[in-house]
Amino acid sequence: MPILWKQILKGMRYFETLFLCLEETTKTNEKVSALIDYLSSVPDEDKMWMIGIFSGRRPKRTVSTKNLRRWAAEKADIPLWLFEDSYHIVGDLSETIALLLPPTAIEVQKSLNEWIQLILSLDKMEEDEQREMVFYAWDSLNTSSRFIFNKLITGGFRVGVSQKLMAKALAEFTHIDPSDIALKLMGEWSPLTYSFQSLIENEENEGSHSRPYPFHLAYSINEVTDLKGEPADWVAEYKWDGIRGQAIFRHGQYFLWSRGEELITDKFPEFEHLISVIPPGTVLDGEILPFKDGLILPFQHIQTRVTRKKITPAILKVNPVVFRVYDLLEWEGKDIRSKPFIERRTLLDQLFTSIDSSLPLQLSPVLPFDEFDELKILREASSENGSEGLMLKNKHSTYSAGRKKGEWWKWKIDPFTVDAILIYAQSGHGRRANLYTDFTFAVYSPEGDLLPFTKAYSGLTDKEFIEINKWIKKNTLERFGPVRKVTAELVFEIAFEGIQESKRHKSGIALRFPRMVRWRKDKVVAEANTLEDLQLLLKKSR
Amino acid sequence: MTNKGLLVHTALGLYCPKADVYLDPWKPVKKAILSHGHADHARWGSSSYLCTPTAAPVIKYRLGEINLETLPFGEEKLINGVSFSFHPAGHILGSAQIKVSYKGEIVVFSGDYKTANDGFSEAFEPVKCHTFITESTFGLPVYHWQDQKWVFNEMEEWFKNNRNNGQLSILYGYSLGKAQRILQGLPESVGPIFTHSTIEAVLNVMRNQGVSLKNTMPVNEHLTRAELLSGVIIAPPAVQNSNWLKKFEPIRNGVVSGWMALRGARRRRNADKGFVLSDHADWEGLNEAISLTGAENVFVTHGYTDILSKWLIDKGLNAHPLETNFEGDEVL
Numbered sequence: 001m002p003i004l005w006k007q008i009l010k011g012m013r014y015f016e017t018l019f020l021c022l023e024e025t026t027k028t029n030e031k032v033s034a035l036i037d038y039l040s041s042v043p044d045e046d047k048m049w050m051i052g053i054f055s056g057r058r059p060k061r062t063v064s065t066k067n068l069r070r071w072a073a074e075k076a077d078i079p080l081w082l083f084e085d086s087y088h089i090v091g092d093l094s095e096t097i098a099l100l101l102p103p104t105a106i107e108v109q110k111s112l113n114e115w116i117q118l119i120l121s122l123d124k125m126e127e128d129e130q131r132e133m134v135f136y137a138w139d140s141l142n143t144s145s146r147f148i149f150n151k152l153i154t155g156g157f158r159v160g161v162s163q164k165l166m167a168k169a170l171a172e173f174t175h176i177d178p179s180d181i182a183l184k185l186m187g188e189w190s191p192l193t194y195s196f197q198s199l200i201e202n203e204e205n206e207g208s209h210s211r212p213y214p215f216h217l218a219y220s221i222n223e224v225t226d227l228k229g230e231p232a233d234w235v236a237e238y239k240w241d242g243i244r245g246q247a248i249f250r251h252g253q254y255f256l257w258s259r260g261e262e263l264i265t266d267k268f269p270e271f272e273h274l275i276s277v278i279p280p281g282t283v284l285d286g287e288i289l290p291f292k293d294g295l296i297l298p299f300q301h302i303q304t305r306v307t308r309k310k311i312t313p314a315i316l317k318v319n320p321v322v323f324r325v326y327d328l329l330e331w332e333g334k335d336i337r338s339k340p341f342i343e344r345r346t347l348l349d350q351l352f353t354s355i356d357s358s359l360p361l362q363l364s365p366v367l368p369f370d371e372f373d374e375l376k377i378l379r380e381a382s383s384e385n386g387s388e389g390l391m392l393k394n395k396h397s398t399y400s401a402g403r404k405k406g407e408w409w410k411w412k413i414d415p416f417t418v419d420a421i422l423i424y425a426q427s428g429h430g431r432r433a434n435l436y437t438d439f440t441f442a443v444y445s446p447e448g449d450l451l452p453f454t455k456a457y458s459g460l461t462d463k464e465f466i467e468i469n470k471w472i473k474k475n476t477l478e479r480f481g482p483v484r485k486v487t488a489e490l491v492f493e494i495a496f497e498g499i500q501e502s503k504r505h506k507s508g509i510a511l512r513f514p515r516m517v518r519w520r521k522d523k524v525v526a527e528a529n530t531l532e533d534l535q536l537l538l539k540k541s542r
Numbered sequence: 543m544t545n546k547g548l549l550v551h552t553a554l555g556l557y558c559p560k561a562d563v564y565l566d567p568w569k570p571v572k573k574a575i576l577s578h579g580h581a582d583h584a585r586w587g588s589s590s591y592l593c594t595p596t597a598a599p600v601i602k603y604r605l606g607e608i609n610l611e612t613l614p615f616g617e618e619k620l621i622n623g624v625s626f627s628f629h630p631a632g633h634i635l636g637s638a639q640i641k642v643s644y645k646g647e648i649v650v651f652s653g654d655y656k657t658a659n660d661g662f663s664e665a666f667e668p669v670k671c672h673t674f675i676t677e678s679t680f681g682l683p684v685y686h687w688q689d690q691k692w693v694f695n696e697m698e699e700w701f702k703n704n705r706n707n708g709q710l711s712i713l714y715g716y717s718l719g720k721a722q723r724i725l726q727g728l729p730e731s732v733g734p735i736f737t738h739s740t741i742e743a744v745l746n747v748m749r750n751q752g753v754s755l756k757n758t759m760p761v762n763e764h765l766t767r768a769e770l771l772s773g774v775i776i777a778p779p780a781v782q783n784s785n786w787l788k789k790f791e792p793i794r795n796g797v798v799s800g801w802m803a804l805r806g807a808r809r810r811r812n813a814d815k816g817f818v819l820s821d822h823a824d825w826e827g828l829n830e831a832i833s834l835t836g837a838e839n840v841f842v843t844h845g846y847t848d849i850l851s852k853w854l855i856d857k858g859l860n861a862h863p864l865e866t867n868f869e870g871d872e873v874l
Contacts, residue, residue, distance in 0.1 A: 023805070024814055078683055079856065085849050086684050091806055099684035099803065479848075 011109035012141075014042050015050060016148050022159045028168075031161070035169035045113035048191035048199070054166060056261070057190050058155035062122040063130055065093060065154055071131055075138060076100040088482055089427065094150030098143050108140035119153055163214055164402045174200060182401045187211035188263055212246045212257040213283065213329050213337060214401035218391060218408035224372050228406060233395055235341065236367040236375060238387035239410050240324055241299050241498075242289035243306065247323060249275065249282045250333075258306075267305055270316065270360050271323060277355060281333030284348075285399075286325035286364065289386075296386030298541075299512070300500050325352075326364040326391075329399055337399035344399070379411055383541075388497070389413045415495040415513075416537060418443070418529040419520055422490040423450060425472045426483045435465050436472050436484065439516070441494060443507070445531045453507035453534065456494055459516035468519070491523040492516050499538050509534050548624070548644050549651075549675075551864060556651060556675070558642060561621040564588075565640055565651050575626060577653025578637035579604060579718055592619070594628050596664070597636025599751040600718055600744060615664065631655035632666030633821050634719035635748065641669055649673040650835060654844070656820065657827035660690060662726045663719075668834035675864065676832055678845035679822040680800050687800070687824040693817055694727045697796065700815055701732050701774055704794045710767075712775045712790070714782055715798040717741040719821050721776055722748070724798060725756055734773035736761045738786070741776055783812065800824075832859075 021034040039047055052058070073083040083100065090096040110118070118137065122130045137149050151157050163182060170185075171178035181200065187210055189199055221227070227234060244259040254275045256265045265272075268288065278284075290301035301319045308315060328348040329337050336344055345366070352363045367378050367390070379390050389412035397407035420441035427436050438457050442450040460468070471490070478485040495517045502510035550557050555567040564571045570587030577583055579593075579601040586605050593601055595612040602610055613619050615638065618627045628638035633654040640651045648671040655677065659665040697713070704711045715721050721741045728735065735758050737745065742760040749755055759765075761775060770790065781787060782795060797813040800820025808816040823831060828850065832840055840861040842851045847863035854861035 023809075076683065082683060082849070082853060086682050089682060089846075090684055090804055095805055096684060099686065 012112050012115055012145055012148060013109070014038055015046065015112045016145055018050070019148060019157075019159060020144070022161060028165060031165055032169045032172065035161070035166070036173050039169065039173045043111065043113070044196040045191070046111055047196045048194065049112050049116055051166060051170070051185070051199075052191040053152075053157050054159065054161040055163065055185060058157070059116050059120055059152060060123065061153070061155055062119055063134065063153055067127065067130070068093070068097065068134070068150070068153065071134055072097040072100060075135060076102065085482070092156075094147050094154055094156065097138075097150050098147035101138050101143075101146060104142050105139040107142060110140075115149060116152060119149075162402065167401070170200060176200070179401065182214045183211060184208075186214060186261060187257070209250045209253070210248065210255045210263075212248060212255070212261070213335075213399070215244065215246065215259050215285070216327075216399045216401070216408060217403040218410040219403055219405060221392075221409045221411050224375050224411065227372060227392060227409070229394075231370060231372055235345065235393045235395055236369055236378060237326055237364050237391045237393070238367070238382055238385055239389040239391045239412065240287040240289055240296075240364065240386075241388045242287040242302055242321075242324070245286060245288045245323065246329070247271065247274070247278075247284045247286070247325075248330075249278045249280055249284075250330075252280060264306065267308075267311060268321060268323075269311060270321065274359065274361060277359065277361075278351075279332070281330060282351070283328070283330035284323070284325045285327035285329055286323050288321050289324055290319060291322040291360075292320050298500055299498065320360070322360045322362050324362045324364045327399065340396045340398065341393050342395040375411070379413060383413055415497055416499060416541075417493050417495045417517060418534065418537070419491050419523060419527070420454070420494050421450065421488050421525050421528050422486060422492060423452060423488055424483055424485055425468075435462075436469050437465055439492070441492065442488070443529055443531050443534060444525075450488055451507040451531055453505060453509050453531075454494060454496070454511045454514045456492075456514045456516045459495075460519065464519055488525055491520040491525060491528045493518040493520055499534070499541050501538065507531060507534070509538060548642060548647055549649050549673075558624060560644060561624040561626070563621060563624075563626070565642075566653065573621075575640055576601065577631065577640055577651065578634055580634070580654070580716075583653065592626070594636045594638050596751070596753075597638070599747050600636070603744070603747045629669045630664035630667050632657065632659065632663050635663050635722065635753065637663060639667075639669060641671065647672055649675070650837075651675045652677055652831070654679070654822055655831065656823045657831055658687065658690070658823075660723050660727070660821070662722055663821075666831070668831060671835050671837050673839040673841070674832060674835040674837035675841040675843060676828065676850075677822065678828060678842045678847055678850040680820060680824050681828055681842070681846035681850035683825045685800065685803055685820075685824045686826065687818065687820060690723075690727055690819060693819045694729060697817060698729055698732060700794070700796060705771060708771070708792065710770055710775065710790050710793045711796060712777055712782075712787070712793055713796045713798055713817070714777055714779045717744045717778045720798055720819075721745070721778070722755065723819070723821065724776055725758065728774070732774055734759055734769075736765070736770060736773055736775045738775070738777040738781060740778050779811075 018034055018038040022031055025031060038050060069083060073080045086100065087093060087096040118133065122133055138146055141149055163185060167178045167182040167185060170181045184200055246257045248255040254272060255263060256268055256271060258264050288302065290297035302321060304315060304319050305321065325348065328344045331347055355361055369375055369378065375390060382389055389410060392409040392411060394407050420443055422439050423442045424440035425436040426438040438455060440452050440455050442452045445451050472484060472486055475487040475489065476484045477487060494514050496511040496514040498512035500510045501508060548558060548560065550559060554564055554569050554571055556565040563573045563575055565575050566577055566583040567574050567588060568585060572589045574588040574591050576591055576593040579597050584601050584605060590609045592611050592613055595614055598610055598612045602608065613628055615628050615630055618625045624642060624644045627641045629641055631637040631639045631653050633656055637653060639653055639655065642649045650669045650671040652675060655666055657666050701711045713724055715724050717740045721744065725735060735756065737758045737760050739760055742758060745755055745758060787793060794814045796815040796817055797811050798817045798819050800818060800822055801807040802813065802816025803818045838860055840854050840859050841864045842861060843864040851861040851863045
């Protein structure tokens with residue numbers, strides 16, 4: 001889209017225009033051309049910040065959001081409660097602040113880099129000085145630039161620029177191959193440590209030996225009949241419910257990356273010994289799984305491993321893990337991602353012939369089958385093996401960056417469902433700001449008490465939400481701020497991926513990924529599931 | 543509800559027992575007084591209606607053969623000793639605030655209103671009263687409207703860009719109110735204005751009542767793409783994502799509504815572009831209007847009732863939220 005910057009833009013307005021364009025369009029081509037327009041218009045520092053921001057490398061947070069909220073309310077001359085209520089409805093802190101502030105005093109033009117440097121300089125300031133600085137920025141910017149500035153401070157840009165898209169735009173701009181660009185964008189770098197030249201334009205840079213490859217991802221299928229080709233073209237594996245990881249062994253060093261491109265080497269010290277077993281010049285793709293006494297444990301056990309700052313020997317003992325490997329991306333120092341999957345897998349199998357089974361390194365087994373129909377049986381049985389379904393991989397597929405239709409499929413087992421009773425409703429955020437869409441559901445205990453056990457937000461149509469909203473208004477028993485307690489009358493079918501014990505919830509139960517599937521107008525509360533039903537599910541899932 | 547029970551809040555809507563009259567009733571009643579013709583205010587089935595002369599033709603067009611009387615702005619009508627009068631609300635053509643007085647007590651029901659003058663609807667006039675029943679559609683301090691001139695300039699820029707890219711610009715706005723405001727506000731430079739048939743129908747009702755409106759051309763199959771590209775199309779929100787649009791691709795969708803102030807709402811509406819132009823008062827407008835009535839008692843309806851009430855209470859007014867059946871219905 002040859003956009004507004006045909007006119008003369010100044011300072012951060014380029015970035016603001018880019019951001020608005022990216023948000024206004026869903027078309028890849030338009031996004032790419034907006035990125036290229038931006039890259040052609042701004043100095044190198046602003047290019048780097050743009051790439052950094054859209055790949056999650058935001059500037060360090062220097063001001064607490066609590067202070068920002070206070071200062072914004074002060075500047076807007078409204079009480080804090082009104083600020084908070086507005087925030088709840090708008091759903092985005094940066095946007096709320098930008099909209100609430102009084103009109104711009106004198107507009108000042110600074111580049112993206114200059115504003116970010118100002119934000120970084122807040123770090124060493126006293127609170128009063130910080131406040132003055134933030135007020136200065138707010139006074140100098142118009143509403144949409146303020147929004148960008150606030151986003152830079154709070155770091156919450158969530159706009160759809162995938163790695164693939166960014167690589168595509170940069171490749172067109174620099175005439176470098178997109179897969180080279182994608183590789184350069186991976187791993188640990190920040191706009192403060194790298195220049196555009198050193199990161200993108202130079203052949204090699206010093207961080208390159210720790211750099212992971214972009215992860216290949218799978219699409220979901222619902223039916224095995226969706227698979228193309230012959231059964232012999234496909235490999236079936238279990239789909240593991242852990243943390244996707246890439247283990248890099250290069251130059252006598254070892255690095256472990258998560259799919260979110262976080263370096264998680266320190267969180268899993270037990271893998272460090274693998275340096276002596278795996279030859280340098282090897283990169284493995286697999287899943288980190290909580291694993292004890294020959295069994296895969298529920299996902300919650302691995303959560304402690306990633307959330308704790310320090311991994312103590314006690315944690316290692318209580319929550320041991322294994323790395324279950326399913327792909328080989330680099331072998332003998334060579335990038336082999338362009339080899340067909342089956343060749344990579346054969347090399348991987350050979351590597352594992354020399355791995356001691358006492359090590360926390362395992363090979364994800366290939367599941368033999370002759371007919372597609374057999375996959376159905378394998379899938380049904382997958383939960384007994386601690387997995388959440390099947391992975392189906394095309395034998396001829398290369399390991400490309402991101403998702404590609406027809407290469408890797410995930411075929412998950414059907415979610416659990418329960419029928420539960422709506423008891424609280426809260427108005428939604430953002431696009432559902434003036435509808436009650438955040439619901440709390442309960443089941444009856446054997447004593448006849450209604451026990452809340454889960455919240456759910458999504459899964460109904462806008463039309464259904466409007467109908468339920470009318471009902472909520474007529475059936476409100478009590479109001480607590482934005483929350484309404486309603487008559488226990490409506491029954492909803494809730495789907496979820498997993499069920500765990502929880503000491504934090506009164507019901508003793510916590511669900512993974514709960515969502516509403518249907519409004520069960522055909523059911524009355526007496527027909528809903530009960531706490532006993534949930535406890536039975538919990539027992540079965542262990 | 544009000545001090546001496548002049549108006550009460552019932553399941554059918556606001557009711558004046560002394561005069562046996564309902565204001566914008568939700569269901570059929572004997573006597574209905576209407577603030578304006580939008581569907582959530584003017585409902586079918588009552589035995590008799592009263593509205594302003596400028597609002598009447600569209601209400602008749604929409605509700606069919608009804609028993610409708612009109613009362614010009616500022617004139618009084620006595621019903622069993624209770625005085626009723628209409629005062630401009632500035633929301634759409636013919637929209638009124640309804641003033642109800644009896645034995646020295648004055649209650650004003652705002653209907654929907656905006657304080658800014660759009661140059662087409664009769665401009666809002668504050669009315670002194672003891673009790674003010676105000677709408678609060680945009681009753682949050684995040685809503686702050688720009689001057690409409692600024693918005694029309696923004697539209698002009700947008701059309702130009704789209705035209706350069708060979709994309710047809712379509713603006714979405716309600717056929718009653720927003721469509722006329724867009725039509726009258728667009729600068730001449732945008733070229734011919736094409737309309738969807740439901741909008742054209744309302745425009746023709748207004749033309750027949752003697753309202754001066756710009757020329758429009760209903761979209762029809764004889765128009766070439768080049769002709770359409772030389773202008774813009776105005777269509778009601780309901781046709782967005784409908785088959786009607788398929789033949790116009792490539793197009794750009796511009797949604798014209800106060801809700802477009804929030805990014806979340808823009809995404810929800812699938813708008814390529816949101817133009818923030820509302821026929822309701824913004825936060826400042828609501829506060830200004832409430833303060834100009836001099837009312838001690840304020841009832842807040844239609845919108846962010848709880849928040850605006852709490853804010854007014856903080857400011858020392860006697861304010862209460864008032865629920866309506868139609869909250870949450872209002873998307874535009």
